[in-house]
Amino acid sequence: MTYTLLNLVFLAAVALVALAAVLARRSPNWRAVGAAAVLLLTLTAIFDNVIIGTGLVDYDEALISGVRVGLAPIEDFAYTVAALVLLPAVWELLPRRRTRDDGSP
Helix, strand or coil, X not given: CCHHHHHHXXXXXXXXHHHXXXXXXXXXXXXXXXXXXXXXXXXXXXXXXXXXXXXXXXXXXXXXXXXXXXXXXXHHHHHHHHHHHHHHHHHHHCCCCCCCCCCCC
16 A cells, blocks of 8 residues: 555545534634644644665655655655644534533533
């Protein structure tokens, strides 16, 4: 199984959870998610290149697409994208806690 196929399976599941949040009209603040995406994808690019460059991690060339950001295969970024979409969607789907009039839980 290639990394791309594996990523597609997980990203499809993430997309279903995100769709559930949107359909429940409890969609995350996508602008905030976008800002977090810029930061986290930049950090992923930096640290993936470091760990690959130092030899801590290596990839079988037959299992990756060949598209890279520096030394990091593009497939590595799917985990970051999944977290960026899944975590806010799950947060929005969790039941809301009611607060008292004074603002405390």
